[in-house]
Structures are given as C-alpha cells and as structure tokens.
Amino acid sequence: MGESAKILSPQKTIILPATNAGCPMADMACVEDLEEMIKLYPDAFKVCYINSSYEVKALCDVSVTSSSALDILKNVENKQILFLPDRNLGSYIAEFFPEKEFIFWQGFCPTHERISVEDILTAKEKHPQVKVLAHPECNKEVRDLCDYIGSTSGIIDFATKCEDEEFIICTEEGILYELEKNNPNKKFYFPERIVCPNMKKTNLQNVYDALCGKVEEVVLDEEIAKKALIVASVAFVAAGWWFVRNAILYDGDILGTKTQNEYGNKYAMEQYKPSARKTPENSNESLWYMLDEGGWIHITVRSFVGMFGYQNILMSDKIYYAYFGIWMIGGIGCLLKFKELFIYNFGFSNFIFCNFFVFSLV
Secondary structure, eight states, X not given: OHHHHHHHOTTSOOBOSSTTOOOHHHHTOOHHHHHHHHHHOTTSEEEXXXXXXXXXXXXXXXXXXXXXXXXXXXXXXOSEEEEESBHHHHHHHHTTOTTSEEEEOSBOOHHHHXXXXXXXXXXXXXXXXXXXXXXXXXXXXXXXXXXXXXXXXXXXXXXXXXXXXXXXXESOGGGHHHHHXXXXXXXXXXXXXXXXXXXXXXXXXXXXXXXXXXXXXXXXXXXXXXXXXXXXXXXXXXXXXXXHHHHHHTTTOTTOHHHHHHHHHHHSOGGGOGGGSOOTTTTTOOHHIIIIITOHHHHHHHXXXXXXXXXTXXXXXXXXXXXXHHHHHHHHHHHHHHIIIIIIHHOHHHHHHHHXXXXXXX
C-alpha cells in the first residue's frame, strides 16, 4: 500500500514506519510467473488487486480495490480476465460476470483463509438470527453462509445503516474500532481471533521513529512506477465513469440528494423537512439580494481567508485584514511567477491558449 501511495503521489514523501510490514498475499504474485502467465493468455485483460507489488501492477491493465472492482469491470469488454493475486476475491467478482472467463492466480489472504465454515456455524449457534458480514477475501464456502459480502468500508456502512443491533464480522479484527465508533450501541462478534500479524507489526515506536526521520522513505524505480501509474489512473478513470453514468441515468443525482429530500419531506418532522428550509427560491429573493444584501459575497470572501467553528464566527477585522494582505501579496507573487514561466518561456499566443483551455475546462 505504501508503494501504491508513492505511485499516485510520486512528488510526495511516503514513509513506511515498519519496513517488514508486508503482505503475504502480494508476495504470492511475482513478475517472472506473471510474464509466463501472460504468454499463456495473451488476450486476457489483466486485473491486479491493489494488494500487489508495483512491479506486478506495471504489467497489468488495471488495478482494483475490493470496493471498486465490480464498477471497473463493468466497463471492460474483454471476455477473458486474468485476476491476481487473490483467488477468493477473484471468484467472488466472477459471480457477477458469468459471461466472462476468469483465470485465477492461486494466491490468497492467509488471515481470511483461516476463517472456516465450522467457525461460522459455531458463531451462528451462539448468536442465532444475527447477520453475518464477510469480506470477499474469504473463500466461497464461507461467503455462501453470509448475509452480506463487501469491502471493509462496505461492511462498516452496512452495519451502520442496518437497524439490527448485533452482527457477526468475518474480516480482520482491526475493523472493530471503526464499527464501534460509528455504532456505540451495537454489538459485534468475530468467529475467532482474526488477526493479521503483518498489519500489527506497525507500533507507536515505529510511527515515532518515522516522524523523527529515522526511517527511509519509499523509493520506486521511476520507469516501472510510470507504468504502474498508468494502470492506477485507468482504475480511477474507469471508476469515475460509473459516477458519470449515474449522472446520466438519474438526472444528475449521483449522491442521492434528490432521494434524500424526497424521503425527508415524507417522514421528517415539519420543521426539519427540506422543503421548510429558507432558500432564495422559496423566499422569492433575487440573485443579487442573495449575493449582496444577504451577505453571501462578504461571508464567502472572509471564509476564503479563514473562519472558526461551523463558519459562523468571523475573525476580528484586524486579523482578517492582516491575513488578507498576506494573501494578496502571495497572489501577486504567484501571478508574476506564472507570467515568468508561461509568457516568457512559451510566448504570448501559448499563454492565451492555456488560459482559454483552463477556462473551457471550468
């Protein structure tokens, strides 16, 4: 994951506090074996899990997470998919694409692989009628006994939104902190102690040493990193396309705000209904009234410089004008530097073109 962070932000310093905190599943896929597999299946679309080395990512067509895999593969036309390194996550994804042929790398997460059918049945005996939530890195026999299968964030989201008060959790126990933080009145049970020893190698002393500069930063081979960046970028573009699709199909409601307002007006108390909110539209206020007399311009300009709390306590005038003066000086300096970089180096016509391009994007 440290390598992935470096690929996506090559200009930033990425530090791995515990250099021995690797991933056994990622180590199960090596470049040499992958190159041989590609020769056997030259037409296959190569998909690697985010838990893989950057050298492996560089040889693949796209890199996915457990939460983005389905959305990304919906946009892949290839009929043959080579998925690595996790055979369990791969088989879970394959269930949604029966029309495609999946070739699975025989890797797995040792921590999730330890969860057995017997563990689930025993847990269900102790806690009958309790829903079982599992990560797709569990094997199929375990997944078939579960009520919900999803990524770490998916499990947290499901448990938070579900009205049930108890859940059996089938993934690494580190998830418990976030579950209990979001759901202090709910109970969570694990079939057994599901602990990833590698994730637990990072301790406070490691973090302290990293902050003190005693740990070397993550360094990648630039050429390989560039190839891996292309793979990672394709994943982001493909996942982003899903939001564009939602905007087209659902009239721009990609975040569900229309549905939220609809049910809010239907079930909320009268004073909390979205339709009861005072807006320029239902108050018959003009745009200029909202901007000027309503104080929007004044508040927005000040909030750009700095505000406290929930944007309702303005800075004092002295502090505000001091900050605004500093900001103006910095802004002028940026404009002068921009002029030096683009007008002098690239010519005035290119400067006009750059401005036109930027404004057309906006």
